[in-house]
Amino acid sequence: MSKFQESQSIGRPMPDPVHASKPFWNGAREHKLMIPRCEACGQAWLPPSGRCPNCLSADHRWIQASGRGAVFSFAVVHRVYHRYFEGKTPYVVGVIELEEGPRLISNVVDIPPEQIRCNMPVEVVFEDVGDDFCLPKFRPASQR
Numbered sequence: 470m471s472k473f474q475e476s477q478s479i480g481r482p483m484p485d486p487v488h489a490s491k492p493f494w495n496g497a498r499e500h501k502l503m504i505p506r507c508e509a510c511g512q513a514w515l516p517p518s519g520r521c522p523n524c525l526s527a528d529h530r531w532i533q534a535s536g537r538g539a540v541f542s543f544a545v546v547h548r549v550y551h552r553y554f555e556g557k558t559p560y561v562v563g564v565i566e567l568e569e570g571p572r573l574i575s576n577v578v579d580i581p582p583e584q585i586r587c588n589m590p591v592e593v594v595f596e597d598v599g600d601d602f603c604l605p606k607f608r609p610a611s612q613r
């Protein structure tokens with residue numbers, strides 16, 4: 470069995486969207502980072518849910534985030550917690566604070582782990598995985 474077939478048979482852990490998060494995943498498939506924002510108080514939040522965590526209003530709409538943010542915190546993962554990730558360590562799991570306010574957990578990519586710092590500016594990049602999903606990840610922000 471080739472390495473490719475083997476990794477296919479092991480299978481990558483995939484998102485399992487619930488009703489409230491479908492707009493997030495549908496947006497990601499189009500390479501858009503979508504977040505819910507409250508129409509009553511203006512707060513944006515993640516993870517998606519049916520009510521604003523600030524004022525409990527159910528009146529919200531989805532907006533496209535800029536994709537810019539900063540590393541709030543991160544960890545470098547060396548241990549293989551799932552067989553799919555054999556040979557893929559180390560990788561970085563970060564808490565990214567978007568400039569719209571919400572924080573989300575994602576990978577920090579395109580930089581050696583030892584060079585990552587908290588508050589480092591990052592921007593979203595999308596990784597297609599399979600036919601149905603695209604994962605938002607974050608890389609160091611391009612200098613403009």
Ligand SMILES: [Zn+2]
Pocket residue numbers: 507508509510511512521522523524525526
């Ligand atoms: Zn609100």
